Amino acid sequence: MIAVRRTFPLLLLLVSLLLWSSLVQANLTIRITKGSDQTTPVAIVPFAWKGTGGLPEDIARIVSDNLERTGLFRAVPREDLISLPTRASEVVYRDWRLLQVNYLLVGSIESQGGDRIEIRYELFDVINQERMLGETVSGRIQELRSRSHFVSDRVYEKLTGQRGIFSTRIAYVTAEQTGNASYTYRLHVADADGQRSRTILTSREPILSPDWSPDGKQLAYVSFERGRPAIFVQEVATGQRYQLTNFRGLNGSPAWSPDGKRIAMTLSRDGSPEIYIYHLDNRRLTRVTHHYAIDTEPSWSPDGKSLIFTSSRSGGPQIYRIDLSNGNEERISFEGNYNARARYSPDGKEIFMVHRDAGGGLFSIAALNMQSGRLRTLTTSPLDESPSVAPNGSMVIYALMRGTRGVLGVVSTDGRIQYELPAERGDVREPAWSPFLN
Amino acid sequence: MDLMKYSKAFALAAFFALVAGCGGATMDDVSEDIVSQSEIERADAALSEGIDGASDAAARAIGDATLPNVRVIYFDFDKSNIRSEFYDVLNLHAAYLMANPRARVVLEGHTDERGTREYNMALGERRGNSVQRYLSLQGVSSSQMEVVSYGEERPAVRAAQSREDHAQNRRVVFVYR
Structure with a gap:
């Protein structure tokens, strides 16, 4: 009888465990087996966070991983970045020309109260010294990963003329x-x-x-x-x-x-x-x-x-x-x-x-x-x-x-x-x- | 605590919750066409040629009618014709099924893991159908047999590498119910 009474909470626990495990353990991890040697160098600067607490996702990391996986781009390692601009007024083109990058992405995430956030991002053509894209997207903090894929899609489309597949x-x-x-x-x-x-x-x-x-x-x-x-x-x-x-x-x-x-x-x-x-x-x-x-x-x-x-x-x-x-x-x-x-x-x-x-x-x-x-x-x-x-x-x-x-x-x-x-x-x-x- | 038991119970409950309320669609509204029978007829003709002697063996076996021990036969790559070495095995099954009209058998068709899954699904069915056709010619009632193809989904040897492993997977299994 005890066993019967115990079954229910255990089952509940198991349900949550199973749901959790199905979310965590089933993920696939990427291993690149064949790279390309003809890649365009880009710099993806870590986004500034204007809010309290930590962020669940690193948007700049997600965007650079996405772009690199296409075989078309190579992101400059973070430790090589000379400065960390977050908007157009902070961008000095000369710095990025020295780093020999063709394109530069900067941005910031701002808390809008509660779990609402706003992401601003700007894409620059370093060689021609011009801003190619300047946009704002909003959402909930839990959606940061989806938004990061959205930003990746926008950047990719601007750079290649082809629609991105990062949100698929x-x-x-x-x-x-x-x-x-x-x-x-x-x-x-x-x-x-x-x-x-x-x-x-x-x-x-x-x-x-x-x-x-x-x-x-x-x-x-x-x-x-x-x-x-x-x-x-x-x-x-x-x-x-x-x-x-x-x-x-x-x-x-x-x-x-x-x-x-x-x-x-x-x-x-x-x-x-x-x-x-x-x-x-x-x-x-x-x-x-x-x-x-x-x-x-x-x-x-x-x-x-x-x-x-x-x-x-x-x-x-x-x-x-x-x-x-x-x-x-x-x-x-x-x-x-x-x-x-x-x-x-x-x-x-x-x-x-x-x-x-x-x-x-x-x-x-x-x-x-x-x-x-x-x-x-x-x-x-x-x-x-x-x-x-x-x-x-x-x-x-x-x-x-x-x-x-x-x-x-x-x-x-x-x-x-x-x-x-x-x-x-x-x-x-x-x-x-x-x-x-x- | 037998966690596996609970997880199975959960999986089952979840499954039935999903399935509940799902009605199967019925469709008979199909543009009917006559399938070309030529290949089937040719295959049947080829079969009956090779079986004349074998039929006698099947008839002789009816008396003892014990469930045959060998319940798997094997096929060549991308082929569904029955290899002559397996006629004896099939004859024993035919004898058993005829002596036991209430016996039911599922002929499970399988392929090796090479090639595409749905093509292999079709190939597995062809293998099952070859066996069914052979047994029918021996006199087994079609109501006693059902063909289910698993294609390459249930290999006997998982992650087969060698020629021999692949050969083990290209098979029809007799599953008695």
Whole structure:
């Protein structure tokens, strides 16, 4: 009886412990594996804090880490900074020219009472001696990390002309062995830098193929929690979910259409794995492919007018494209004996896929130009899979094996920079880069 | 204190809380098409050719009908055809299932960890289907069999490196219910 009475508080304690641990332990830490030697030097001066107590985050550190991870910039070490200006009137261009930096970011954070803060930041072109950006953002002190990513996005866009991806998120799956033949599978959502990871689903059965809705609010994925594969849709913020499909056989590869109204998927309800489109508004299902070979892993073209998919109709897996208006199919990949799970770049000019050369060696991530047909191999570890392209087209996140453990890797689409996001425990796999969220 | 027990209880409670109220969608509104049967027919023809002798073995085994000890058969890379060395194993299962009409088996299709997950999911199903088709040809009722593919999600040898390890993972497992 005592045990029964004790159960409840213990359970509560455990709930809080579990929530806490899922927040802390699941974070991914970044390890840069391939740097670039062509980087633009920048100085990110620590932001002044006008308020009481400490700050939970170091905004200047977050911004410089973000910029360095793109492979385009190199931040001057803090100890080398000659002065610590916090606004335009304190900036002496000569100092920064001596340090040989091209750009300079300064700023301050001011308490607005309670937990409200205001962040002011200014970006300078040292060579041309001009202010490029001067902005103010406000928020709560608890949101400082999100605001730091926002500032990073603004600075990056000003410097490169391309939208930043620092405020985007990644979804991924971890598998942790909990017994002889038992595993715990978790679906996580984290910031693009691997921090602030949150578990949104835990299961003793496999979870795979997460795919973001184009508004970034929902994830579709495959879960075996009922003993067979089924496609579920879950709202990220609330955790609310429903089962979308429950057909006999395969229920796999969900892929949201760019307009968010349809989900392409693989079903084998009619005997062989085929691509279907599920219309979310009227729950109608349209069959897209008709072939006795394996057809799977659909991905929408950015204009929503065609799908690319993997098919074994030529013998081994290759990438095909189908025009949804007339059903015309064409083979896209020819180089190598294994090409599968392709994803479009946001501009539709390239596809990123798992590729194995004709020699039958490594499974790498490769980019295939849709116009020229030219293939570029981006990665070189033996078992790379599940490429997912960042919404600005600059990076591809994928899964690889590091020794006997699954970790996530990121490679720039030009192949110049590469880093890994290992978890503290378990295998990490099935990454999906979110769309822009702001 | 058995913390694991509580955490399991919590996980279960959380799971049911999530699942509660989620209705499965039903959809039969599909544009029906005739699947090309040619490959299936060709595969079946190839199977029946190779089994003539084997069928007798299956028929002879019906009498004793003990649950066969060997419950795994293996496949070649990116292949789903049954290797002839496993006909004997399959015949024993066929005999058992026919002698025990209430026995139910799940044919779990698995692949090695190379290649992509969803392609492997499809490949695992093909392997399961090959076994199901073979057993059907032996006379096993389709109501006794179900194919579930796990693709590369449940390898027999985790983080396989060697050729032999990969070979161990490309399999169909007979799970009797």
